[in-house]
Amino acid sequence: MTPRLTFLPEWVEQDLVLISWPNETMDWASRLPQIEACYKQMAESILAYEDLLILAKDPEHVRGLLSDREHKHELFIMEMDCNDTWCRDYAPLSLLLTDEEGNERPLIVDFTFNGWGMKFAADKDNLITRALYLSRAFVPETAYTNALSLVFEGGGIESDGAGTLLSTESVIVEPNRNAGVDDEALRQYLIEILGGERLLTLTNGQIEGDDTDGHIDTLARFLTPTTIAYVSCEDPKDSHYHELERMKKELEALRTKDGTPYKLIPLPLPPALHDEEGLRMPATYANFLFVNGALLVPTYDVETDAVALERLKAAVPDREIVAVPSRALIYQHGSLHCATMQFPRGFINKNKWR
Template identity: 45%
Template sequence: MRDLLHLPAEWHPQDAILITWPHLESDWAENLEAAESVYFDLLGALSHSQDVLIQLHQSVDPERLKALFDKEGINQANCHFVFVDSNDTWARDHGPITLVHGDGRYIRNFRFNGWGGKFPADKDDALNRAMYDLGVFRDGVAMEDIQSELEGGSLEVDGEGSLLTTKRCLLNPNRSADNQDIAAYENRLSQWLGLNPERIFWLEHGYLAGDDTDAHIDTLARFAPNGVLVYQSCDQTDDEHFAELQAMADELHQLRTPEGEPYRLIALPWPDAQFNADGQRLAASYANFLVTNQLVLMPSYGVAQDGAAAERLAEAFPDRRVVSIDCRALIEQGGSLHCITMQIPAGTLNLRSSYAS
């Protein structure tokens, strides 16, 4: 663990996991029941081992939710409601990015523009500041508003100053007009996130059909403890992703740990292709897992490869139990399990039962 100001790895101790509940005024309106079922499964697994911070839109009835939580066996003592309005539910990308330095916590509140202006995001962009004003964060936690677009799903860090990301996303002009000079942008990223500028790794390859994020890294490759990289592989030569994901794997083999050693790579199996009712390919990836204090929550899709994926993640995180969450409903909207969550490092939150203006 670094002594300097840094963005901690996901397996750093956490106060809570942040989620934004789906609602009728979001894109989930026509499939709200299916979406909520995923959130119930998530809370059913998570709420018995740690706290969960739940952002609720004004259209959501909290009493209805509490009744359903009882029915689903969710531990409500660890569920904390924040009454704030949102456009959508992708907490990974609109949630706070929290840095650590000793006992200090420092929030970087980047702008969120709906993945390059693809979707409305004005309310999501205001969520972090709204939570700050409601007293969700501890006294002394600083929040800095940064007038540049950056999403949590585009950042993968090891807590040792290394960043893994994709050029397709971070250097896309639909995010910021001033990010085209890569050296200058690396300097800004290093200052914002407490990175070692020599350990910013840019992937040239890797994407998922049906992904609206311009190739977020959290669908492709992830750090794990002890010099491990977990990545989404594709072994089907006739699949449109085969060449790109093979090229991405070759890139990952060239990377080195802070100690100068090759990473131990763990390949996740390629899930059977998923399609929506209109025949459009959906972005199913096992790399979109969530690391929590005691668990690794893995997205599953009701396909033959689910079991093997869980075994690979158990190998990568031997100190945590792997729990599968059926996320078939989530990929209908282009995201999966990691996309709907954001970890909040320990020592950041002032946890109460609820927060409202």
């Protein structure tokens, strides 16, 4: 058989979730007590379902914060300094490599991360994937793909696990990421390096306050290979209404590989939430996180929380739906999925920390 790559979907069984802990050197400095409380709640929500690996500048400080209760699963803390906490965009992507004889081994892909088009410092974050790999955080048989010639982020791509990739035009063609690279060549390279058969892209759906230029994980997410949850605005007076209506029409026009329409699950756009400067923050329920046996859903202490949780429960009835308070996260323009990276079962060398 021909060797093949499979970009594993996020609902497969997982070894653990990775997060990067906020500290006083980051943009979180002025809100550190609030964001550490948020990360503590996030960590405890994850540990209720699976193991957790935390990258931290001060491991003992983090361990102390999380030592006030017993955890159902294992907590690992690794000393590592990061520019920011949004590890979804600088941690490696997880693929399965199947060789000619049908043998499978983990493979991680390392893209360049440049702070979402050189908006923010990223020198430390861009080294994280290599640091994890070289420190033997992955099982010995793990293959490494050097994709550093391409700037790309994990929050900018979705996989159904069966060959279909989903992204946004605004991220793929953004000039400060891959200047001088032909758009079509870039698409083909993404398909090839991620083992895809096709790449579907959306041209609409920008949300105010999202400084990633429109990551797909804030807009539309695979729940199954045939189901997509997406952000829906039902208030014609909201500034997002027309943009998200156009995105909805794009999603309605998409087809699965066998030619059938996707089942679409609308998630309400939360009411406008603003920071101290009056700028709208990018609250979205599409930024959920799959963990073993559950779906962790960001909530913002607004009336639409209950609607989003109910719709997701109906869409994935085999999973527990767990609300994770995430309002503190959106002050720095991300949410739950942006702050996490999952690794599938069989990828992580947990003996490194035991």
